[in-house]
Amino acid sequence: MTSLNHTWKPLSHLEIREKFIAFFRDKLGADAVHCAVPSASLIPANNPTVMLTPAGMLPFVPMFLGLEPAPTPPRLVSIQKCARVSGKASDLESVGRTRGHHTAFEMLGNFAFGDYFKSQMIPWAWQLITQEFGLPPERLYVSVFQSDDETFDIWTKTVGLPAERVIRCGEKDNFWGPPGATGPCGPCSEIYFDFGADYDTTQPHTNHDTSTHPVPINLDSPRYLEIWNLVFMELFQDSEGQRVPLAQKNVDTGMGLERIALVLQGAKNTFETDLFLPLIHALAAMTGTVYGQQDAISTALKIVVDHTRFLVWVLADGVLPSNDGRGYIARMILRRAVRFARQKLGVLDLFLADFAAVVVAHFAAVYPELEGMLPRIQSILSREETRFIETLERGIKQLDALMSELKATKTSDNQGISGDVAFMLYDTYGFPVEMTQDIAEEAGLRVDKAGFDEAMAAQKARARAARKSQTLVDNPVYADLLATLGATQFVGYDTLSQEATVLALIQDGELVEEVSGTNTSFEAVLDVTPFYGESGGQVGDRGVFSREVGHHGLTVVVKDTQKVGDLVVHQCLFDNGEVLRVGETLMAQVEPSARHRAAIHHTATHLVNAALRKVLHGHGLEITQAGSRVSPEGARFDFTCDRPVSPEQLGQVEWLVNSWIQEDPERQVHELSIEAARESGALMMATEKYGQVVRVVVYGPFSKELCGGTHLERLGHIGLVKIVTESAIAAGVRRLEFVAGELALKQVRQESAQLSRLATLLKISRWEAVSRVEKMLDEHKQHQREQEGLLTQLAQYQLAMLVGQYASGSGETPQCPKILVHQVLDLPADSASARLKSMAEQAENSLGKNFALFLATQVDDRVQFACAVSDSVVKVKGWKAGDVVKQAASLCGGGGGGKPTMALAGGRDVTQLEAAIEAVRQQWAL
Numbered sequence: 001m002t003s004l005n006h007t008w009k010p011l012s013h014l015e016i017r018e019k020f021i022a023f024f025r026d027k028l029g030a031d032a033v034h035c036a037v038p039s040a041s042l043i044p045a046n047n048p049t050v051m052l053t054p055a056g057m058l059p060f061v062p063m064f065l066g067l068e069p070a071p072t073p074p075r076l077v078s079i080q081k082c083a084r085v086s087g088k089a090s091d092l093e094s095v096g097r098t099r100g101h102h103t104a105f106e107m108l109g110n111f112a113f114g115d116y117f118k119s120q121m122i123p124w125a126w127q128l129i130t131q132e133f134g135l136p137p138e139r140l141y142v143s144v145f146q147s148d149d150e151t152f153d154i155w156t157k158t159v160g161l162p163a164e165r166v167i168r169c170g171e172k173d174n175f176w177g178p179p180g181a182t183g184p185c186g187p188c189s190e191i192y193f194d195f196g197a198d199y200d201t202t203q204p205h206t207n208h209d210t211s212t213h214p215v216p217i218n219l220d221s222p223r224y225l226e227i228w229n230l231v232f233m234e235l236f237q238d239s240e241g242q243r244v245p246l247a248q249k250n251v252d253t254g255m256g257l258e259r260i261a262l263v264l265q266g267a268k269n270t271f272e273t274d275l276f277l278p279l280i281h282a283l284a285a286m287t288g289t290v291y292g293q294q295d296a297i298s299t300a301l302k303i304v305v306d307h308t309r310f311l312v313w314v315l316a317d318g319v320l321p322s323n324d325g326r327g328y329i330a331r332m333i334l335r336r337a338v339r340f341a342r343q344k345l346g347v348l349d350l351f352l353a354d355f356a357a358v359v360v361a362h363f364a365a366v367y368p369e370l371e372g373m374l375p376r377i378q379s380i381l382s383r384e385e386t387r388f389i390e391t392l393e394r395g396i397k398q399l400d401a402l403m404s405e406l407k408a409t410k411t412s413d414n415q416g417i418s419g420d421v422a423f424m425l426y427d428t429y430g431f432p433v434e435m436t437q438d439i440a441e442e443a444g445l446r447v448d449k450a451g452f453d454e455a456m457a458a459q460k461a462r463a464r465a466a467r468k469s470q471t472l473v474d475n476p477v478y479a480d481l482l483a484t485l486g487a488t489q490f491v492g493y494d495t496l497s498q499e500a501t502v503l504a505l506i507q508d509g510e511l512v513e514e515v516s517g518t519n520t521s522f523e524a525v526l527d528v529t530p531f532y533g534e535s536g537g538q539v540g541d542r543g544v545f546s547r548e549v550g551h552h553g554l555t556v557v558v559k560d561t562q563k564v565g566d567l568v569v570h571q572c573l574f575d576n577g578e579v580l581r582v583g584e585t586l587m588a589q590v591e592p593s594a595r596h597r598a599a600i601h602h603t604a605t606h607l608v609n610a611a612l613r614k615v616l617h618g619h620g621l622e623i624t625q626a627g628s629r630v631s632p633e634g635a636r637f638d639f640t641c642d643r644p645v646s647p648e649q650l651g652q653v654e655w656l657v658n659s660w661i662q663e664d665p666e667r668q669v670h671e672l673s674i675e676a677a678r679e680s681g682a683l684m685m686a687t688e689k690y691g692q693v694v695r696v697v698v699y700g701p702f703s704k705e706l707c708g709g710t711h712l713e714r715l716g717h718i719g720l721v722k723i724v725t726e727s728a729i730a731a732g733v734r735r736l737e738f739v740a741g742e743l744a745l746k747q748v749r750q751e752s753a754q755l756s757r758l759a760t761l762l763k764i765s766r767w768e769a770v771s772r773v774e775k776m777l778d779e780h781k782q783h784q785r786e787q788e789g790l791l792t793q794l795a796q797y798q799l800a801m802l803v804g805q806y807a808s809g810s811g812e813t814p815q816c817p818k819i820l821v822h823q824v825l826d827l828p829a830d831s832a833s834a835r836l837k838s839m840a841e842q843a844e845n846s847l848g849k850n851f852a853l854f855l856a857t858q859v860d861d862r863v864q865f866a867c868a869v870s871d872s873v874v875k876v877k878g879w880k881a882g883d884v885v886k887q888a889a890s891l892c893g894g895g896g897g898g899k900p901t902m903a904l905a906g907g908r909d910v911t912q913l914e915a916a917i918e919a920v921r922q923q924w925a926l
């Protein structure tokens with residue numbers, strides 16, 4: 001193939017970004033201004049059915065569905081970080097091997113919510129790529145959904161493309177969405193770039209409908225590359241696959257930045273654009289390899305570059321490597337990168353942290369925030385890499401041996417690595433199945449993935465059975481309710497009781513029309529509620545639903561409140577009354593004291609977050625919030641930090657928090673755009689829900705945090721915050737637990753009472769207690785040392801006493817050893833076995849070089865044995881101490897053992913003590 005001859009001006013990735021945003025923001029006239037929004041997190045907010053953001057549209061799903069108000073104006077443009085590395089749409093296998101696939105990529109997109117539609121979008125798209133980007137029209141083709149005549153006509157009549165360049169395709173190619181199990185979707189129209197006849201293939205065309213359109217364009221051929229997808233989102237798909245029209249018509253477009261850069265820069269593949277080529281060269285230099293000479297090395301360079309960028313992004317967004325969900329994906333990608341680097345690029349040492357720094361520096365103009373996060377990202381990478389290479393070599397050896405064996409005995413093509421073996425490699429050596437598949441494929445073998453999935457599912461089922469808990473989101477009933485009922489109106493910031501209508505009742509996971517019967521458990525959804533559903537780390541509210549007596553009187557206890565998306569689900573227990581039906585009204589009342597204590601702890605958590613950052617920043621440490629949990633009973637705050645917080649630092653945090661409380665500023669709540677919130681420096685979690693308008697809670701100059709929880713009106717209402725513990729909960733993640741308000745006072749009282757009790761016991765003042773205990777510990781250690789010395793002497797003495805009376809044999813030679821079999825009396829119960837052992841250990845001193853010693857004793861209802869046999873006797877006569885005690889103990893219904901020269905054992909049948917001693921005597925021919 002010749003390199004691509006292009007006539008347009010190459011654009012750098014920075015220029016492409018700028019032109020795309022400027023086109024939608026500035027160039028379409030006053031009526032079509034698009035607001036530019038930054039990339040949301042790769043972790044979707046409130047979308048449990050999606051692992052990592054797969055498309056630019058994902059953050060806006062609630063707006064497409066009309067569940068959240070559209071922004072004003074209802075048009076957005078963004079460059080969104082995306083990942084396609086899990087599930088059916090995974091591109092993992094293609095990375096580095098095709099022209100344009102990545103685990104993570106950036107998507108240029110514009111979005112309209114019930115605003116413009118096909119007739120504007122299509123001409124704009126054409127204008128952007130042919131005029132702004134300068135691509136020649138004769139190199140472009142488009143596809144449309146087969147029955148979408150309107151789109152076909154716009155392309156041919158309005159834009160003026162010849163009909164043979166507009167190809168009708170079926171649902172597989174030209175229908176997009178939903179991005180998760182359910183959601184918005186619609187027909188789409190894709191724009192393809194033609195690389196020219198040099199890239200043609202002889203395969204028959206497969207994906208266009210020849211009955212409606214006879215032109216033989218094969219869009220699956222490498223000659224054509226999809227560069228932009230225009231989706232006309234007008235349908236909603238439910239969990240059964242049924243589609244219904246949405247209330248509004250929406251536009252969602254997506255153009256892969258890497259691919260458009262490839263085309264505009266005339267590169268051979270996306271890795272040879274300015275997005276990646278400097279990284280490829282840097283990695284080649286680091287590893288002493290060359291790009292572009294050997295396929296295996298070039299592919300490995302591409303894979304490692306791609307994977308490292310993926311890791312930098314997901315770790316920055318708060319994913320931590322683990323064995324589940326997103327954490328698994330991060331761990332799998334990391335291990336895959338390490339394996340390629342070590343096996344194909346000859347890397348011997350840790351390299352990911354260093355290379356991550358190169359990646360972050362390369363993208364500094366686009367993602368400047370990554371620089372501050374780099375130390376944390378590097379420490380996670382190094383820890384994970386170290387952990388993996390400990391088992392990698394052993395696992396590879398085992399897998400290699402297995403594969404040679406398989407190949408040697410290969411009888412049919414079906415043979416490959418079984419699911420159980422793949423699972424063993426995962427379980428024992430930490431090999432993600434994707435990596436086992438890579439290695440097996442290189443050796444021409446297959447992996448039984450279905451068998452692996454079964455083994456994995458079986459393990460998960462075991463773990464689940466052990467946990468026995470199920471979350472609401474596991475049940476599609478709630479997602480369907482959210483889709484049909486929409487978000488529940490939450491009024492709980494302003495009131496704790498509210499009249500409401502029952503919209504849905506759920507019992508045993510199924511929708512029901514009514515519930516009744518004391519102690520019946522069920523869930524209820526209302527049209528409006530003052531109950532706070534668990535989110536943002538704050539637990540759900542408790543309280544009651546009630547109705548006046550005389551009017552179908554009723555009491556329902558609300559034990560907990562959860563959220564599924566923005567649907568608030570009350571977990572209830574029917575208490576009193578006849579029946580509760582869908583459509584009825586009731587009074588929903590939150591338990592005020594529990595809510596108040598939750599608010600105290602939530603407010604305290606904001607202060608701890610701010611103070612901890614401040615104190616640790618002063619020590620050169622930057623932390624990221626990893627989670628929090630706030631309840632009426634206490635609070636905890638999890639954060640990433642690779643070392644413990646010292647007691648002095650904890651003291652400073654506590655001091656700072658309590659001094660802010662004394663200042664007593666009033667709460668201010670601002671509704672801001674996400675950009676304004678970010679600019680104002682408000683703290684936010686990478687995984688926090690992304691919306692156009694966010695709630696920022698501010699307390700004076702001390703704390704400013706993006707949060708939907710419930711908080712106190714004034715800081716002074718907290719009273720006091722007391723830190724209870726600081727600990728590690730996972731590698732690199734620490735947890736602070738603390739209490740606030742009355743509970744803090746109670747904690748202080750309890751700690752103080754403990755100290756008083758100690759002082760009373762020691763008969764000294766509380767202030768002397770610590771130094772006294774330290775002194776006592778020193779003395780105790782000294783006593784222990786003395787006691788050990790005395791015990792040794794005593795053992796020696798006891799043995800010396802025995803030797804004269806019972807020793808048999810001269811001990812001159814190993815053939816004729818000194819033998820001593822003896823029952824020792826009156827040993828103290830708590831140290832009997834230690835004494836016996838120490839006597840046996842002294843045997844050589846008292847009995848000389850050639851000896852055999854068996855000691856037995858009874859303490860309470862147990863018997864204990866010790867045996868020592870000198871080396872020489874073990875060799876010559878074959879008497880082994882371990883065997884001797886085992887035999888004696890088994891006679892007494894017990895067991896034990898040890899080395900041939902020294903062993904201990906015990907049993908519970910004291911009646912057999914004599915018999916056991918006799919058996920040893922006989923064995924040693926006494």
Ligand code: SER
Nearest residue numbers: 055229231252253254
């Ligand atoms: N959602 C569509 C895609 O991902 C267009 O943005 O291709």
